[in-house]
Amino acid sequence: MQTPTPGPTVAPDLALEFTRVRPNQFLGGIAARYGVSVEDIARFSDIADPNFVSIGQALVIPHRTTRYTPEQLLLPDSELVYGPAYLGFDTAAFVSAAGGYLSTFSMPAPGGGRWNGAEVVEHVAARYSVGPRVLLALIEARSGWVTDPDPQGRARDYPVGHTRGASGLLNQLEWAADELNRGFYGWRDRGETAIRFRDGVVARGNPVLNAGTVAVQRVLAADTNWKDRDAEIAAFREAYERLFGDAFAYDVGPVLPAGTTQPEMQLPFPPREWWFLTSGPHGGWGSGSGWAALDFVPATAVPGTCDVADAWAVAVAPGLVARNDRGELLIDLDGDGDIRTGWVLQYLHISDRVPVGTAVEAGDPVGRPSCEGGMAESAHLHIARRYNGLWVAAAGPVPFVLGGWQAWGRFEYEGGLRKEDAVPREACDCRDYKRNGVFWWGPE
Numbered sequence: 001m002q003t004p005t006p007g008p009t010v011a012p013d014l015a016l017e018f019t020r021v022r023p024n025q026f027l028g029g030i031a032a033r034y035g036v037s038v039e040d041i042a043r044f045s046d047i048a049d050p051n052f053v054s055i056g057q058a059l060v061i062p063h064r065t066t067r068y069t070p071e072q073l074l075l076p077d078s079e080l081v082y083g084p085a086y087l088g089f090d091t092a093a094f095v096s097a098a099g100g101y102l103s104t105f106s107m108p109a110p111g112g113g114r115w116n117g118a119e120v121v122e123h124v125a126a127r128y129s130v131g132p133r134v135l136l137a138l139i140e141a142r143s144g145w146v147t148d149p150d151p152q153g154r155a156r157d158y159p160v161g162h163t164r165g166a167s168g169l170l171n172q173l174e175w176a177a178d179e180l181n182r183g184f185y186g187w188r189d190r191g192e193t194a195i196r197f198r199d200g201v202v203a204r205g206n207p208v209l210n211a212g213t214v215a216v217q218r219v220l221a222a223d224t225n226w227k228d229r230d231a232e233i234a235a236f237r238e239a240y241e242r243l244f245g246d247a248f249a250y251d252v253g254p255v256l257p258a259g260t261t262q263p264e265m266q267l268p269f270p271p272r273e274w275w276f277l278t279s280g281p282h283g284g285w286g287s288g289s290g291w292a293a294l295d296f297v298p299a300t301a302v303p304g305t306c307d308v309a310d311a312w313a314v315a316v317a318p319g320l321v322a323r324n325d326r327g328e329l330l331i332d333l334d335g336d337g338d339i340r341t342g343w344v345l346q347y348l349h350i351s352d353r354v355p356v357g358t359a360v361e362a363g364d365p366v367g368r369p370s371c372e373g374g375m376a377e378s379a380h381l382h383i384a385r386r387y388n389g390l391w392v393a394a395a396g397p398v399p400f401v402l403g404g405w406q407a408w409g410r411f412e413y414e415g416g417l418r419k420e421d422a423v424p425r426e427a428c429d430c431r432d433y434k435r436n437g438v439f440w441w442g443p444e
Contacts, residue, residue: 014062015194015204016044018186018411021057034061046410058411061194067203069195069221070230073213074237075134075247077255080184080212082129083340083389085250091125091132092118098243100147101156102139105169111326117145120169126323126339128177128285129389133250137240138176138219141232145169146243161223174286176219181391182288183218187211189290189393201226255390260398263333263343265316266362267403268383271442273311274299278436280415280427281394281407284346284384285374290391291412293346293384294400296438298369299431301379306371308351313367313381315360316345316402322356327373329353329366340389348373348382363443403440 021030027050031038042050044060078085095103095118102117109115115123125132140146142161151159157167160176186192188211195218196202203226205214216236217229224232240247269275279295298311315331322337323330327349334342337357347353350367360366369381376382385392385400394400394407395415401407402417405425409415416426417438428436 013064013066013204015065015202016192017061017063017194017196017202018190018192019059019061021053021055021059023055027051027053030059030061034063036061036063058414063194063202063204065202065204067201067226068206069203069209069214069217070233071206071208072233072237073210073248074216074233075212075240076251077184077188077210077212078252078388079131079247079250080134080180080215081255081389082125082131083255084252086125086131086133086340086389087338089133091122091136092116094118094136095121095146098146099149100140100145101149101151102145102159102169104149105145107168107170117169120173124170124173124177127325127328128174128181128289129386129391130177130180131389133240133244133247134180134216135173135176137236137243138216139173140243141236141239160219163223178286178288179219179222180215180288181283181286181290183215184211185288185290185391185393186218187214189396195221197221197226197229198223199225256387256392256398260387262385262392262398262401263317265402266314266443267405267438267440268296268313268316268347268381269298269311270314270363271440274433274437274439275311276431276436277417277425277427277438278380278429279382279413280409281400282413284386284391285348287412290393291409292386292391292394292400293348293382294394294402294407294417295380295382295427296369297378297380297431299437301369303431304378306376306379309369309379311368312365313347313350313369313383315362315364315366316383318361319345319359321354321358321360321366324353324356325373327351327353327370331360331366335359339386342388344386346382346384346386348384349376349380405438 040062044062105117143155143159145159160172165175220232275296281291283289284292301309319331319333320335322332329347331345351370353367369379395409399406405417405419418424
């Protein structure tokens with residue numbers, strides 16, 4: 001069994017969570033709402049003057065607490081991500097054999113036609129890169145949809161039990177996948193140790209836990225009072241083991257093995273074109289996922305509109321187009337066409353995408369920046385990396401390097417690109433050639 005990676009190294013009585021300054025908020029009011037001191041927020045957030053904070057300022061909220069979540073491990077990290085652990089798992093066959101309401105469920109698909117229950121689970125698993133066995137166990141623990149052919153009451157409308165969110169299978173699973181990712185990557189990459197329960201209690205994730213277990217604890221806590229934590233965790237564990245057996249039997253080892261390196265990648269646009277870096281490291285899919293993505297916009301795009309740009313985004317490395325779905329293109333760099341293994345590049349918010357099965361070389365056009373797919377206020381390219389299903393942090397131990405430019409940043413959307421013997425570029429919602437403009441002449 002894989003030894004769990006310990007949680008972030010911080011004082012044992014502190015539970016950390018992140019937020020941002022919103023319009024008409026001041027640091028004093030934020031501190032009072034969270035029950036912490038202004039001085040602690042300023043220290044942990046690297047704020048020099050607490051009297052001057054701007055809208056969008058990233059904040060670290062340090063809660064002093066003696067509460068810890070339970071220390072029992074629930075699943076290995078490799079089970080939480082949609083990676084090699086799932087190569088032999090057939091979601092459709094499993095759902096059909098289980099015979100519950102999920103096997104007879106259907107809904108209109110966003111792009112037309114209809115999805116059955118297994119297709120909804122697979123769609124969410126692929127987009128958020130979250131393991132479908134974990135999603136199915138959560139559904140079973142909260143509503144019985146996997147094995148019960150006729151769930152009643154709230155269970156029928158809220159299959160993962162998130163009654164404070166939108167009803168329906170797709171809405172519920174998208175919320176759950178984002179929260180699972182938030183718990184996983186917050187613990188693994190970002191130093192976020194706080195787990196907030198439905199009744200407002202904030203506990204620190206037990207330091208002995210691994211990221212996969214913290215992810216499950218976090219998604220359960222959102223709809224559980226502190227006093228009921230043990231019962232809810234036991235219900236999830238029972239549902240998982242009843243459906244799939246021992247979670248650690250599926251362990252395939254570290255999600256990002258020591259020594260992993262990124263293949264060589266060029267910039268995601270043609271030479272002799274100006275593009276602008278508009279966002280530093282941020283969520284690959286949804287705000288909860290790993291901060292794996294960077295955003296670029298071509299100089300020729302019409303500012304402030306969703307008009308499809310004239311410019312083309314290009315492949316940064318050779319690979320095979322493995323997925324093409326509503327503004328999203330996944331390019332598999334190991335060429336086996338399976339997004340669960342090896343390095344995979346995500347291109348998002350692009351139109352005129354090349355078809356699935358297309359073999360591309362570095363520099364080949366793959367689509368035009370637009371607003372298609374996900375949430376976007378203006379046309380741009382969002383590009384991110386996965387490795388064995390893991391959203392790889394752009395500014396993490398295996399940094400995102402494009403044409404020699406290396407990503408950096410501490411908080412979501414902030415940061416930029418650095419390159420030896422070049423002026424650093426800082427991400428901003430602007431088009432400033434000296435601040436965030438990126439240009440290259442072509443392969444040397």
